[in-house]
Amino acid sequence: MxxxxxxxxxxxxxxxxxxxxxxxxxxxxxxxxxxxxxxxxxxxxxxxxxxxxxxxxxxxxxxxxxxxxxxxxxxxxxxxxxxxxxxxxxxxxxxxxxxxxxxxxxxxxxxxxxxxxxxxxxxxxxxxxxxxxxxxxxxxxxxxxxxxxxKLDAGGIRYRGDLMIKDYRRLFLERVPLAGEARAAVVVSDPWDYAELGEHIEAWGFRLMQDEGGFLDRATIAARWYESEYVPVVAMLRQADLVGTRTEAETYLWVAGERYRLIRTHRWDDEVIETLRAQR
Missing domain, CATH: 3.90.1530.10 (Conserved hypothetical protein from pyrococcus furiosus pfu- 392566-001, ParB domain)
Incomplete structure (x- = not known):
């Protein structure tokens, strides 16, 4: 009792x-x-x-x-x-x-x-x-x-406010259908970053289709972006010690925006990295 x-x-x-x-x-x-x-x-x-x-x-x-x-x-x-x-x-x-x-x-x-x-x-x-x-x-x-x-797992949901980040991630993955390792690797903490990253990848895919002169579906663009753009760029950013406390995807999104703002280019090379390092 x-x-x-x-x-x-x-x-x-x-x-x-x-x-x-x-x-x-x-x-x-x-x-x-x-x-x-x-x-x-x-x-x-x-x-x-x-x-x-x-x-x-x-x-x-x-x-x-x-x-x-x-x-x-x-x-x-x-x-x-x-x-x-x-x-x-x-x-x-x-x-x-x-x-x-x-x-x-x-x-x-x-x-x-x-x-x-x-x-x-x-x-x-x-x-x-x-x-x-x-x-x-x-x-x-x-x-x-x-x-x-x-479609998404429920991990990380504690409060009602956590639902916004899940909702934006779900919409992002509908626009950019990453799979497997790529799906797990590309993560941001601010829901608005998912919208910005989705627009960035769609623009990247449009330039890719212009370069190759043919149509590519969303899944193909997502896979190509991850393999030929995201993975090598993130490796460069880690070597340059530019990741810091951000997630890799957040760092990629930040430097991609800064690269175009400062140099007006979509390329990645040592000059870009040094310019970004100086602006950090």
Whole structure:
């Protein structure tokens, strides 16, 4: 028995709810005092995550035991609970306390229903059950799981703000369909850089088609750009110690822009590198 329990299940269920509400309020206050982003405590919306990553398919895989800390979002109830499934108001109190009372009495609680995207889970049905399980200190919960496959992986998503970089990367890879090693290597941290890099590669591909006098599809241009432009240029930039704290793709984008601004050329040679080094 928890040291704070009274031994009376109904009273303890009421106290459980009040503690969960108090923790939610204190968490909001703490985030405000630390000036953390507004979305740090907001549940991830399933539809926005899928839109950013790009839906490919889904398959129901049945009953599983999942970790509560892997549940980060909701299909349709984001306003009633925060990121840790603490109630955001008294609106859900009656049903919440009824479930808490049933749990304390040892009654069977039906499994929840979730969508799985990568290692993340999003609740379709069972928000109150997840909230009560958190409040009672449980680590896992039973769930009927539907696995969703997406064009991009869900790795790196923590907050709602992270969805923008995923969305821009997905659009970039539709414009520049890199594959394999190239796909993993070309990464930037600012979503706007993906738009700029996409335009740069399309312009590079246009010049290539003019030089060769024929049409090339997007996949071919992406592969040619990576192999004959990106890889050798990044090697030159590393030798010249120009990469620094940026990613390789960010450095490439920066020096490509500076090269044209300073020298009005699309070529790469020692003169270009020395000029860029002097401007660093």
């Amino acid at each position: 928890n040291s704070r329990d009274t031994g009376f299940p109904r009273a303890d269920a009421e106290h459980d709810f009040l503690r969960a509400r108090r923790r939610q309020v204190l968490s909001r206050l703490s985030n405000w005092l630390r000036r953390e982003p507004d979305d740090v405590n907001i549940m991830l919306p399933f539809d926005e995550v899928i839109e950013a990553l790009g839906w490919e398919g889904e398959r129901r895989i049945g009953l599983r035991v999942i970790r509560l800390d892997s549940i980060v979002g909701s299909v349709n109830r984001g306003r009633d609970f925060d990121r840790r499934f603490r109630p955001t108001s008294g609106r859900v109190r009656q049903r919440w306390e009824r479930l808490a009372l049933a749990s304390r009495r040892g009654e069977a609680i039906p499994p929840i229903e979730v969508y799985r995207v990568g290692e993340l889970h999003f609740v379709a049905d069972g928000h109150h059950r997840v909230s009560v399980a958190h409040a009672l200190g449980l680590d896992t919960i039973e769930a009927y799981v539907t696995r969703v496959t997406t």
